[in-house]
Amino acid sequence: MKAVSVKNASMHFGDFTAVQDVSFDVGEGEFITLLGPSGCGKTTLLKMISGFLQPSSGIIEIGGKDVTHVPPERRDTAMCFQSYALFPHLSVADNLQFGLKQKRLLTAERKQRLQDVATKLDLTAQLDKLPNQLSGGQQQRVALGRALTMRPSVVLFDEPLSNLDAKLRDSVRMEIRKIQRDYNLAAIYVTHDQGEALAMSDRILIMNNGRIEQAGTPHEIYGTPNTSFVADFIGDANILDAEVIGEEGAGRWRLGTQIGELIAASAAPPVAKTLKVCWRPEKAQFGPGTENTITADITHRAFQGNYTDLFVMIASAPQRVQWRDNAVGLADSLTMHIRPEDIIFLEAIA
């Protein structure tokens, strides 16, 4: 059974199209992330699912029911807002029970759910406090708890960790994922943080200009991006224009690029004779190889702790290499090779 189905949904604001013909499903207990740069339409899409925005066209189903024209208060969703959106005049306990009182649940049931969530989110000691007496992490937990007490079919997260510092973000991220699994909730998570998306999601939907550019598991998205936008947005990528010169046996192609001829190995053939290809900076292998050996001039180096970022020039094309071995030294150039299977075919060049 699908928890959420979005079918050909579009959203126009006057002449501006925020979301264009988007379709996807979310299964029960599945955690999917809408990832994209600011203004790509991900929050608009989330607001369409929650009911705060009426789609200009298309259908939204929750639990198999068409809710396209159902107001937010009658949808079986709960949302965690970027700003937390806690009710400042209510105590933590009242915030957590707001939706339950609205649903007119019996007092015993309400108290049971409150206790359950407060214990799970470690909020028992904060129940009598007002939101402004809590830290950012605690406020985030209250926002999450307020959504969880409702036991909705789907929880919607609108960049909920963006106001937290890096360390806290990591721990709350794990907490959210654990709770989502414990309650077996379907979750739609909006973020522009690729690390967050890769770490948390069962599936990622990359959005660009109101459309879904690519959908897949974190490994698929990172390992086999379809377009240069996805390759560049998720992780770092060296993107090159390439021309297919010829086939070098089954699943192997010879390419002409700005950095010289390269051999690429892929199960899927290139989409066109001239196309974009990419390789990840951390895939460069130190020293010469049997194929794709390259000599690069190092123009700049940036120590990153557990690796060093090397900005190199290969035949006048700036590229980036990540070196795990920090003992790369102060050499002006380096020899490396790229394995054919690490070169990824992207979209055709128009």
Added chain:
Amino acid sequence: MTWRSWLKLGLLLAPGLGLILVFIGSVVYIAIAQSFGLFSLSGESEFSLEYWSRMFERLTYNRAIGYSLYVGFASAFLAVLFAYPLAVWLRRPFPGSLTISAVLKAPLLVHGLVAAFLYVNIISYHGLVNQIMQGLGIWDGPHRLQNDSRAIGVLILQTWKNMPFALLLLVGSVSAISDDVLDAAADLGAGPFARFRRVIAPLSVSATQAALVIVFVGALADFSFQVIAGPVNKQSLSQLMVFFKGYGRWHDAAVVAVTLMGLGIAGSALLALVSRFILRGGRLS
């Protein structure tokens, strides 16, 4: 704090405190003193409770208290009642909202006396309302609408004049509530009325209290609307005060003035408490 800090604080507060103590404090003091027979302008000054005891026995005075309280409370309630939905409606800008907002605030620019005369012209025996009602065939002949005994005219004028002021206060407060907070309430199952009752009203309680209190104090001490459009068989406390003053009975006038001040404070406190209690869903904290 050291004596230097106290001195600095005192000097910083002096301009404000001076104004309050000299201009307001002295007037209040003189009014209270006069109500007890002191500061006499037309005879010997002597402390006495006679003016108060005589006033309490006077039917006109007791009826004026009831009438002024009625006008004060009803005007405050009606002004806020009309201003609240408008404030919620004008919370976020939309095409034309600026014009609507400006038109709604127009009464602030019209003097109360002018408004009262305009109103009287409209409702007079041969005025616009009577002509329209007869023209439509609803009334056979003209009705007497002016100076009605229930002070409906005064309440209409008070509401018309004070609603924009309440609106100014409420729009500021309601606009400060973030969209996310209201969206969160909707997401948790609160419909429009529940959002108003459980989120907007409690979060705008201070502005509501301010609007209620300011409109109440103004309407309680109303003179101009009462004289022009008010009932002829009832006097407001202000009218009574002016009546005593006109006959040189300064001590009696002072008793009425102090009564007005006392009722203003007590009524304001009551309104503030009751509105807080109601808007916070039965809680004062």
